[in-house]
Amino acid sequence: MFENPLEQQKISKANELRSLGINPYSHFVTKPMSIKEFKDKYDFINELEEKKAEEICELIGRIKFMRDGGKAVFANIEDFSGSIQIYFNKSTIDETWFDNIKKLIEVGDIIKVHGYAFVTKKGEFSIHVDKLDLVTKSICVLPEKFHGLVDMESRYRQRYLDMIMNAEIRQDFVNRSKIVSFVRRYFENLGFLEVETPMMHEIAGGANARPFITHHNTLGVDRFLRIAPELYLKRLIVGGFEAVFELNRCFRNEGMDLTHNPEFSTIEFYWAYHNYKDLMNLTEDLLSKLIAHLGLSTTITYDDKQIDFSTPFAKIPYKDALVQIGGIDAAIVNDKAAILKKLKADGFEANEKLDLGHLQAELFDNYVEDKLINPTFITDFPVSISPLSRRSDENPEIAERFELFIAGKELANGFNELNDPLDQYERFLAQVEAKKAGNDEACEMDEDFVNALGFGMAPTAGEGIGIDRLVMMLTNKKSIKDVILFPAMRPKKD
Known part of the structure; x- marks a missing residue:
């Protein structure tokens, strides 16, 4: 050297x-x-x-x-x-x-x-x-003073040099710290207890994603870096806590792009004796107060888009969004064969083994998501793509769940938690079958979690919010690498 x-x-x-x-x-x-x-x-x-x-x-x-x-x-x-x-x-x-x-x-x-x-x-x-x-x-x-460090790859790889040369980069991470600090205080002020749950899991669960696998030498067993803390946090609700949150890292062995990094920060919180509508109200309140705390206008610019954070946020059921926003013919929304034909005709990949809910998700991803610019809650998801969500009493094919989309990207996911142990067991079995059919991101069976539900979990609503994406939107950064101090990078070429 x-x-x-x-x-x-x-x-x-x-x-x-x-x-x-x-x-x-x-x-x-x-x-x-x-x-x-x-x-x-x-x-x-x-x-x-x-x-x-x-x-x-x-x-x-x-x-x-x-x-x-x-x-x-x-x-x-x-x-x-x-x-x-x-x-x-x-x-x-x-x-x-x-x-x-x-x-x-x-x-x-x-x-x-x-x-x-x-x-x-x-x-x-x-x-x-x-x-x-x-x-x-x-x-x-x-680097030479007047041209500075401009190569983005070098800036990400050598963040220390990036911050030496670009004082505004330091300010970006000061702003990130302010956002994280505010979010933490917000939940503490509501009476939530901050907890820490394991980073290494015996079973890859809590969300649909491919895990990172490591090995514990002493125990002689494989472990999975956590995809999400959900199943452990809900165990705490079973144990008697009524409002908990964890603001920490998760890991997903998936592709990298402008909004995905293999390790990322989220806050997940669980609130006993509340429902998913309460969570939507809480999320509106949190974002409104955070924007005010940062001194921002209710209308902000992100990636050349004008985003209006005025409340209340729009709310639209999943299938209605397919028709009203995605332009999908209402006659094909519940027809597997018609959906497959539509996807193939428009040049999208379509797996014929997918069930109706997953095919509807393909329609949503390809025709709806990027059109959701202002904060919008999409509600009433198909049960088959919501393995941990409670079924609607009115329609058992629908989950009492929402996702919040802003600027064409998912920011939050929340739902009434499934607390029926028998239903949860059957959902896990369906996920196991989906994995056997080739879905690498399907959840695995977690019998201990089902056993925990067997002792009784109070009616609970839970939500996860992506911290990195939230920071991106509030600091107008197009790449997730701009809001993570040391983002994952491909190996340098010699």
Whole structure:
């Protein structure tokens, strides 16, 4: 490593600093204030005649720009809070050290400066430095200032460099943190208890998806990285908790695209003695208050789309959406053969082994989903694609379930939880048969979960919300990689 000639030059400079008795990687360094705090504190000097402060302060930052004017040096340093210009010359700093600074200190290094606030003749707020110490020597060369780091693959692979070069990227993840923090507080304020459930599962379940498989050496058994925490969270409802949530990671061994990453963040919550209509109301309230908390308008721009978050959100049953939004002839919605013919005629793959509910899902995915721009709750899903949802008392072929779509993408999935152990057992058996028929994403049998339901689970509604997609929408990011600090990447080609 570090074989690049420029990197070798930097290493030589680090060694020369050592020969001068200066450790290029010092420690026990304190930071008295941030650059933003410094600017805020001394902003008043703009109103003074001499435009300078008498008080001496210290700042720490990374050098982002440096211009050697011979007897004087101008540079810009940056920390998490912002950037500021620094100025020093031979008359303010020991002459020998001044020459060494110009020779051995450079862009990328982290330095500590000591001086006072002043405004230059050109009107730039700056710090007049009388002492400068090296904190950390940079060995790698930063990208050229004016073009920066623009290659997206490099930015994702080297997020640390992306954040060094692009301060707005740091702000994106500050905003993500604000969103996550708000969501957590929202549920805590409603009386929900935050819990942690296993990341490694004996059985791949909780959602329809292909799992990642690992091996536990001591036990000598395979384990699955969790697809979803649902079945464990519902066990807690059986055990007596009445409102729980978990905000954490899930893992799905599926394709990667603009809205899918193999590990992703969700919040799942379960609320005893409430129903899926309560969850829709809660979701509207959560999103409305979150948007207000972030200082956003109720109409936001996402991926060149104008999204109106005004409440109440639209609600439309699944089959009605196929006809009214997807333009599907109502006469074919309940006809397997007609659906297969329609899909094939329009160039979509159509598996003749799929049942009616799954074929209706093919219609929805291909003709409806991308048309749902403003927040829309789709309700009354087919039972066969809802293996953990309670059947409707009015129509046993329909699940008491909804999904929330925004900007053509699913954001949330919620339903009245199936708490009939016999019905749940039969649903699992159907999923097992579907897996045998070639559906790799079908759930597996979880007899312990069925046994838990046998002890009695209170009437409960549960929901999952995709945190990454929520952040994407509220920060106007087109790719999920833009809102995950270290997204999954394909192996680099040699």
